[in-house]
Amino acid sequence: MSAAEADDRAESIRMIRDSAAAVAPPGGDLKRVRDLRWQDPGYDAGLFRQMGEMGWIGLRLPEEMGGAGLGVGEMCALAEELGRGLVPEPLIPAALSAQVLAAAGGKGPLPVLLAGEVLVLTAWQERADTLEVPGTSEASRHFLPMAAGADFFLLPVREGGRLALYELPAARCVPTIERTQDGGTLGTLAPNMAEATKLADDVGEALPAALDEAALVTAAYLLGGMERAFGMTLDYLRQRQQFGKIIGTFQALQHRAADLKMQVALTRASIESAAAALDAGATGDARRAAVSRAKARAAEASLRVTRECIQLHGGIGYTDEYDVGLYLRKAMVMANQYGSATLHRRRFMTVSPEVEA
Amino acid sequence: MDAIRIPPPAELDSLDDEQFRQVVRAFLHANYPEHLRNPPKRLHWVENKEWYFRLAETGWLCPGWPKEHGGLGLSPAKQIILTEEYERHGVARTNDHGVVMLGPLVINYGTEEQKRRFLPKILTGEHIWCQGYSEPGAGSDLAALRTEAVLDGDHYVVNGQKTWTTLAMDANWIFLLVRTDRNAKKQEGISFLLVDMKTPGITVRPIINLEMHDEFCETFFDNVRVPKENLVGQLNKGWDMAKALLGFERIFLGSPRQSGYALSRLKILAERMGVWEDAEFQDRYARLRLEFEDLKALYGTFVDRLKRGQSLGPDVSMLKIIQTELFQKITDCMLEIAGENAGLMEPMEGNRDLNIGGLYIQARPATIYGGSNEIQRNILSKNVLELPG
Numbered sequence: 001m002s003a004a005e006a007d008d009r010a011e012s013i014r015m016i017r018d019s020a021a022a023v024a025p026p027g028g029d030l031k032r033v034r035d036l037r038w039q040d041p042g043y044d045a046g047l048f049r050q051m052g053e054m055g056w057i058g059l060r061l062p063e064e065m066g067g068a069g070l071g072v073g074e075m076c077a078l079a080e081e082l083g084r085g086l087v088p089e090p091l092i093p094a095a096l097s098a099q100v101l102a103a104a105g106g107k108g109p110l111p112v113l114l115a116g117e118v119l120v121l122t123a124w125q126e127r128a129d130t131l132e133v134p135g136t137s138e139a140s141r142h143f144l145p146m147a148a149g150a151d152f153f154l155l156p157v158r159e160g161g162r163l164a165l166y167e168l169p170a171a172r173c174v175p176t177i178e179r180t181q182d183g184g185t186l187g188t189l190a191p192n193m194a195e196a197t198k199l200a201d202d203v204g205e206a207l208p209a210a211l212d213e214a215a216l217v218t219a220a221y222l223l224g225g226m227e228r229a230f231g232m233t234l235d236y237l238r239q240r241q242q243f244g245k246i247i248g249t250f251q252a253l254q255h256r257a258a259d260l261k262m263q264v265a266l267t268r269a270s271i272e273s274a275a276a277a278l279d280a281g282a283t284g285d286a287r288r289a290a291v292s293r294a295k296a297r298a299a300e301a302s303l304r305v306t307r308e309c310i311q312l313h314g315g316i317g318y319t320d321e322y323d324v325g326l327y328l329r330k331a332m333v334m335a336n337q338y339g340s341a342t343l344h345r346r347r348f349m350t351v352s353p354e355v356e357a
Numbered sequence: 358m359d360a361i362r363i364p365p366p367a368e369l370d371s372l373d374d375e376q377f378r379q380v381v382r383a384f385l386h387a388n389y390p391e392h393l394r395n396p397p398k399r400l401h402w403v404e405n406k407e408w409y410f411r412l413a414e415t416g417w418l419c420p421g422w423p424k425e426h427g428g429l430g431l432s433p434a435k436q437i438i439l440t441e442e443y444e445r446h447g448v449a450r451t452n453d454h455g456v457v458m459l460g461p462l463v464i465n466y467g468t469e470e471q472k473r474r475f476l477p478k479i480l481t482g483e484h485i486w487c488q489g490y491s492e493p494g495a496g497s498d499l500a501a502l503r504t505e506a507v508l509d510g511d512h513y514v515v516n517g518q519k520t521w522t523t524l525a526m527d528a529n530w531i532f533l534l535v536r537t538d539r540n541a542k543k544q545e546g547i548s549f550l551l552v553d554m555k556t557p558g559i560t561v562r563p564i565i566n567l568e569m570h571d572e573f574c575e576t577f578f579d580n581v582r583v584p585k586e587n588l589v590g591q592l593n594k595g596w597d598m599a600k601a602l603l604g605f606e607r608i609f610l611g612s613p614r615q616s617g618y619a620l621s622r623l624k625i626l627a628e629r630m631g632v633w634e635d636a637e638f639q640d641r642y643a644r645l646r647l648e649f650e651d652l653k654a655l656y657g658t659f660v661d662r663l664k665r666g667q668s669l670g671p672d673v674s675m676l677k678i679i680q681t682e683l684f685q686k687i688t689d690c691m692l693e694i695a696g697e698n699a700g701l702m703e704p705m706e707g708n709r710d711l712n713i714g715g716l717y718i719q720a721r722p723a724t725i726y727g728g729s730n731e732i733q734r735n736i737l738s739k740n741v742l743e744l745p746g
């Protein structure tokens with residue numbers, strides 16, 4: 001990349017961060033997020049539409065498909081800002097579906113999905129903690145995020161050596177819903193193939209790539225969240241007094257904070273380098289290694305940082321009224337989405353066995 | 358089980374340890390309400406009073422109190438056996454601040470009149486107590502408390518705010534640490550006061566905790582008039598009394614049972630997730646399991662000291678740190694292996710007590726209350742290791 005290109009890139013990422021402020025104002029309160037918790041469907045459909053209008057759902061699609069043609073770096077920056085504000089609207093699964101529909105030739109509900117008028121979820125997952133897509137036609141599909149608001153499901157189905165894609169209207173096949181710790185839902189779908197329409201013969205190449213991207217974007221969302229929780233904790237350490245002193249002067253706590261800072265820094269470096277690698281065209285094992293490294297780090301660090309933030313707050317950290325707990329709950333839900341730390345560490349070692357000195 | 362005869366309460370302390378353990382098991386088997394085993398949350402009075410009253414009727418309510426006050430008069434060692442068996446059986450905590458804290462305090466420091474007035478009502482469940490120590494500005498630094506009691510004729514007038522008052526909404530009495538001398542050194546101006554929660558001027562506001570449960574409260578005092586005779590012990594000596602009570606508490610916070618329970622859940626989850634046989638997981642589990650076994654051994658050495666009639670020193674802080682952090686590590690591991698199930702609100706389908714997220718959240722406050730683990734480490738480094746500073 002030339003210096004001019006690099007500048008353009010940085011500018012584009014800065015712009016996307018600024019536009020995120022429309023939805024998640026930096027330092028804004030979390031009242032909207034709180035009010036949506038455990039409500040049906042757990043997010044604001046109006047705001048989801050606004051995200052569509054801003055071009056976020058199709059951020060990664062080429063312009064000829066109705067997208068914004070932006071890179072993984074921009075998508076990660078956007079997710080990070082949304083993570084900071086705990087924005088519950090299901091952008092990550094929607095963007096995944098947009099990529100799958102684009103791979104299917106732009107058929108089916110792609111235009112209305114890009115406009116944010118409907119929520120389309122890809123029902124790929126047949127068991128917990130996996131990135132594999134067996135495509136068993138009648139198998140239940142699990143862990144569909146915000147499924148209570150879904151209008152369409154996309155079903156990958158193995159047909160011979162290919163992974164065909166079907167569309168299933170949610171009205172004809174209603175998922176069962178379970179509530180999650182962050183106030184959202186996860187759905188389970190027992191697919192009724194009689195109601196399904198075929199959209200494409202083979203999405204076998206596109207789907208794993210899109211899942212990898214979703215894993216990386218999830219890592220970025222977690223990064224934004226942990227960084228905000230850590231920032232709140234630093235503010236608290238600077239202000240809370242006990243024993244006649246600001247608690248941030250206690251060396252035991254200073255060292256804890258320094259350790260957390262390093263976790264946040266490693267997570268950011270890992271994600272940004274992975275995004276750069278993908279934008280530079282990494283595919284296959286190179287892509288998998290970059291994504292797995294970042295997601296393994298983000299999953300582990302987000303859980304550790306958020307739980308230590310509770311501890312550093314003392315009693316007030318254990319209340320629902322105080323915001324830091326919301327970040328803990330979000331990490332609990334998202335850390336394992338699109339693969340846990342263990343899964344990604346393992347995958348990293350299979351695709352990148354040697355150390356490059 | 359049924360073959361074991363349960364002796365009358367007065368005879369329990371004369372059993373040998375093993376007989377006593379068997380009797381406790383038989384007692385729980387015969388008396389403990391099945392539906393209250395291993396509750397996912399701390400129970401409110403409406404839910405646990407059935408058990409409280411059962412304990413009251415059978416005379417088992419107050420294991421540590423002397424017999425002449427209606428207790429079982431059990432030695433510390435037997436109390437530990439009792440606690441172990443309760444935990445093993447999954448017995449829920451009751452609203453036990455009267456039994457565990459206020460009762461012993463009144464027995465040690467109260468007047469005869471206070472003993473007559475308060476102890477029987479704990480035994481009947483008429484008085485349900487809560488603990489008003491912490492304040493917004495006084496947590497780890499409890500001695501900085503500012504809720505003030507000023508003498509006005511025959512009454513103390515109390516003004517201020519307590520917080521994190523566990524189950525204050527269920528209680529009809531509260532025991533307070535209050536400031537009675539503003540000019541003294543901070544530990545020396547604190548007194549111990551008993552307050553009827555029906556007194557005008559008291560407001561209780563429940564706080565929802567991270568378990569999404571209304572378990573603790575803020576408690577406000579606005580010109581609350583408390584009869585002078587409700588002061589326990591000497592004026593301005595409340596701090597020493599409250600501290601004396603804490604030593605014995607810490608060994609309970611160090612009981613390995615909580616971690617034992619969590620380990621058994623972790624195994625069930627690992628089997629369900631198909632990772633139990635996994636070599637990497639086995640190593641991780643073994644680490645946790647060995648820490649549990651070693652904690653049990655360490656805990657045993659403290660119990661032995663109690664059995665020999667010795668008192669426990671500040672090194673008991675080790676138990677609290679190791680146990681609460683082990684409990685957290687086990688629940689962290691559960692979360693990590695559970696995949697997307699980690700984020701669910703409700704227990705996993707098919708295992709009512711496999712509540713991964715719930716247990717993860719429940720494990721958090723144990724390192725905060727009862728003296729945070731940072732404070733316990735300060736105690737270890739200063740009072741046990743005698744490091745300078």
Ligand SMILES: Cc1cc2nc3c(=O)[nH]c(=O)nc-3n(C[C@H](O)[C@H](O)[C@H](O)COP(=O)(O)OP(=O)(O)OC[C@H]3O[C@@H](n4cnc5c(N)ncnc54)[C@H](O)[C@@H]3O)c2cc1C
Binds near residue numbers: 311488492495521727
């Ligand atoms: C579930 C729960 C139930 C409770 N129930 C009751 C109750 O019934 N009655 C009651 O009176 N109280 C109760 N408490 C309050 C409890 O005792 C306090 O939360 C505790 O003492 C910590 O005080 P704090 O919350 O003000 O935290 P702070 O003291 O403000 O501590 C904030 C952080 O600073 C750290 N810190 C503080 N001082 C030092 C130091 N010198 N060196 C290093 N680190 C330090 C702490 O460890 C913590 O990480 C309860 C608390 C919880 C969480």
